[in-house]
Amino acid sequence: MSLHLPTRQIAQSTRVTVGGKPNLQSRYLLPRTQRRNAWFDWGFGSSEKSPVVKKLTKREREEKMATRMFDRTSGDNIFDEEIKEPKQEDPGQDRQKARDASAAGMSIAYSAMKEHTERALDPDPRWRIRYQRKKVMQMVRANGELTKKDRIKLSEKQLLHKSPNLATSYKKLTKLSHQIVGKTLEDAITQMRYSKKKMAKEIKHQLEEARDLAIVSRGMGLGVPNGEVLKVPKNIQTKDGKWLQVQDPTQIYVDESWVNKGPYVTSRYQFHARGRVSMMWKPSTAIAFVLKEEKTRIRQHEERVEKQAKKKPWVHLPNRPVTAQRPYYCW
Known part of the structure; x- marks a missing residue:
């Protein structure tokens, strides 16, 4: 329906305002121009698409993007030899691999640009320079000698593993954490297999x-190289005071285990009298443990024995000076 003449004149007079844009009130009175692009939905929510969209599917778009990113290089980089050699042998080999990977549902849209490779290999150059400078200063200060902590890291292995947040309370999971600490990995898994607790299966x-x-x-x-084990089993005492017999020094055991509280999750509403409502919050907890080898416990046992041997004998009345003596009474 067309507008009346007076209204159309008003609309034409208000077309040009400050900045060349009509104001908000008169913007809806002006005629509108419909614009369509290649991704225009011809059926307004229907399955019919434009001819351009029909020809270019999602898989083809990913393949096109991967090829464009692969061919786009600026300057020399460390991957030039790996990139150019396959092209000399077979120029269509890389494109065929891209098509096969795209057909399998894999996305290989990576970039071989110099800036991108440098950013991936060295994301923070200033931090790396500061770290290297700090390590050189420490090495010079120590005269090239390793500390005891560094020697232990080079000779012994360990692994820190953290679980995701579990739907249980802190107190319940702490009991299971105390049950596995200090045991060998096989014994800890056996304990969790036959435990009646609900979270024991998850900890297993x-x-x-x-x-x-x-x-x-x-x-x-x-195991020890060449399948060797200790010919004579070694009896060691743990830090808890328990005696163990070690046959394989590379056997894994749970050295530490602790529990951390996670965020509370809302479950449902709880209705009360007089039209009152409150939220019920369920806790979440995560467990973490450190795995080490038996050679660590052997070293700790030997250090404790050596420390005990170096201690001086205990004397009931040691010969030490008497201090804080006064010639008068304190009352």
Whole structure:
């Protein structure tokens, strides 16, 4: 429906305002121009798309983006040899790999630009320079000698594993944490397998996951080279005062275990009298433990024995000077 003549004249007179834009009141009186692009929905929510969209699917767009990012390089970088050699052998090999990966549902849209590779390899250059300078100063100050802590890190292995937040309370999970600390990994998993607690199954899963990570990433629990073990089992005393017999020094055990509180999660409403309502909050808790090898307990036992041997004998009345003597009574 067209506007009346007086209204149209008003609309045309208010077309040009300050800055060349109509004000908000008169903007709705002006005629509108419909603009369409390649992604315009012809059916207003229907499944019909423009011809351009029909030709270019999501997989093809990902492949096009991957090819464009792969071919875009500026300057020399450390991956030039790896990038150029396959192209000399077969120029279409990389594109075929991109198509195969895209067909399998994988996205390989990475960039080989010099700026991007430098940012990935060295994200914070100033921090790296400060860290290297600090380490050089420490090495010069120590005259190239390693500290006891550094020697232990080089000779002994350990793994810190943290679980996600579990839907249980802090007190309930603490009991299970105390149950596995100090035991070998196999004994801890056995304890959780036959435990009646609900979270024991989840802790068993976390222990098995930590065991796999320790074996794969740290090389723990693989045994002594050439399959050798201690010919004579060694009896050691733990820090809790218990005596153990160690046959394999690379056996994994749970050295530490602790529990951290997580955020509270709302579960549902709790209705009270007189139309009052309150929220019920469920706690969440996470457990963490440190896995080490038996060689660590052997070293700690030997250090305790050596420290005890160096101690001086206890004397009932030691020969020491008497101080704070006064020639008069204090009352």
